[in-house]
Amino acid sequence: MSPTALCSQSTLSLSGLAPILLFLGLVSCSGSGGENTTPPITDTGTPGAEEAVGERLFLETRFAQSFKIFLDNGGSMNDPNTGDIVMDTVETLGAPLDPGPFKGMSMNCRACHLVDDVLAVPGGGMRAYADFARRSPIPARGDGKTHAPRNSPPLVNSTLTRAGGILLHFDAEFSSIEELIAATFTGRNFGWLPDEKAQAIAHIANVVRGDDGSFDLTDTGLPYRTLFAGTNPNTPDELRLPPQFRAFVGSGTDQEVFDAVVKVVAAYVNGLRFSQTEDSGSPIRSPFDVFLATNGLPQAPDSNELPIDYSRRLLQLVKQRESAGTLRFVTSNPNRVGGQFQFHTQPFSFGAQELAGLKMFLAEPAALSASPSELATGTIGNCVVCHPAPNFTDFKAHNTGTTQKEYDQIPGHGNGAFMNLAIPTLATRTADDLPATEQHPAASERFRAVPASATTLTDLGLWNVFANPDMPTPQSKIRTILCDEDQPCSASQSDLLNRAVARFKTPGLRDLGHSAPFMHNGQFDTLDDVLTFYRDMATLARAEQLRNGAAQLQGIALNPNDLRPLAAFLQSLNEDYQ
DSSP: OOHHHHHHHHHHHTTTTHHHHHHHTOOOOOTTOOOOOOOOHHHHOOTTHHHHHHHHHHHOOSSSHHHHHHHHTTOOTTOOOOOOGGGSSBOOSSSOBSSOTTTTSOOOGGGTSBSSTBTTSTTOBOOSSBOSSSSOBOOOOSSSOOBOSSOOOOOTTTTOOOTTOOOBSTTOOBSSHHHHHHHHHTSGGGTOOGGGHHHHHHHHHHHHHHOOSSSOTTOOOOOHHHHHHOOOTTSOGGGOOOGGGOOOTTTSOHHHHHHHHHHHHHHHHHTOOSSOBOTTSOBOOOHHHHHHHHTTOOSSOOTTOOHHHHHHHHHHHHHHHHHHTOOOOBOSOTTSTTSSOSSOSSOOOBOHHHHHHHHHHHOOOSSSSOOHHHHHHOOBOOGGGTSOTTTTOOSOEEOOSHHHHHHHHSTTTOTTTTTTOOOOOTTTOOGGGSOOOSSSTTOOOTTBSOOOTTSOOOBOBGGGTTTOTTOOTTHHHHHHHHTTTOSSOOOOHHHHHHHTTTBEEOOOOTTGGGTOSBTTTTOBSSHHHHHHHHHHHHHHHHTTOSTTOOGGGGGOBOOGGGHHHHHHHHHTTOOOOO
């Protein structure tokens, strides 16, 4: 029997009730014969709700070890009245910002990955999910550590899809955002020692179960168990999780609850992207992006075109337009009333100076190392080989000399100290040399440490992770990077470990105005400082005085007068991220 016949038969047999049922919307027959089978939103959830719930958990300040101590001492789960002193202020390159946005609370993700939290505070400003410190402050635990060993990188664009797969943290320790989040929630940044992972998971599950919605920094006011269930009629649709993000908080194990938390926070971080839109719908773009659009230049690689090839093509197109006299400069933001930045003090412009910087950024030497004539002429940044457009990163890892410069500047070290530092080989490296882990909680971490006078402490980046049996998941991806795309790779593990010394992941370059200080150790305050550093490291690399230095450094040929246009171009990548 056809659907139409079924519908007709039902209507005839209920003829006396049909007017009432139709009025109530309980009969749904039409000429097409179809039935309305759209499932209720309580079943499907709302796509994107996971990001909203993830933001609340990103802000959650009760997952830290200090809050467990508060609870153990009789504190109230939903009425915290004391916090961790590390949250009282926001550390900057100058005076701390007081009070911090989370004063009186415990550590959370947002403390190191700020956005508009201190926008109106004198000395503060907007951040692209980064902080203001050289190295991020962490809770004290009596182990002598008051800061993370590295600067807090921006999270925006951190999970972009890339060839070879994702690697996260400066040393490529994590091969997924879920791994990173889980390790952060249970790690030293949240106050947990390496052998306290099980305690951390149990505590976080306890907080999720015990939350009543009253201590909610996003003001939704709903308990976590309600949000994770997804079916409560009181849950606003914009917070109703799709089924794949739901969890039975009451009956689930600690690990299941913890995994559910990690999954929605990962969804939140996955949604952090540059060049999006304001709440009003207006595009958020940088002067560089507007320059490309204004001149009809390609803004992304073609299908199957590599970013480096796109960047080289872009340079040729720019030169052709410039030679023809058809390039148009940018003097204001067409997407904002008033035409200027909202969160940067620089003019919104892309003019002759930025163009000169763009050409230097994309310029490459004729050979691997710049020739004497190229060195004399300058204007070759060779930046593009590691920072190809449009994301301005190759997603690989290089040794640019940052570790060596910092180590040699430590009082008592001096020039050449890092070159002569005794670094264990694969055969002599022990677990004690490596980062502390759950398997080896007492490890010294001496090669993932903040350098200090009268010590050999330093940070060797990927060296700490590669061939580390406690960190199995990123190994194949790191090996590919260390092989420099030479596949099949015949280099031994021992040789590859030597190649890993002081390598760190290549950062993106968008919106640098909201992420200073720069480098993995926060060593440089300004872009001028960074560019001067690269000139110096290029000289060392050509003289073979840079230990395991990236070969690409040898191709840099910049004169002092080249630095200002190059910095102007980098500033043209700023945008009003919000």
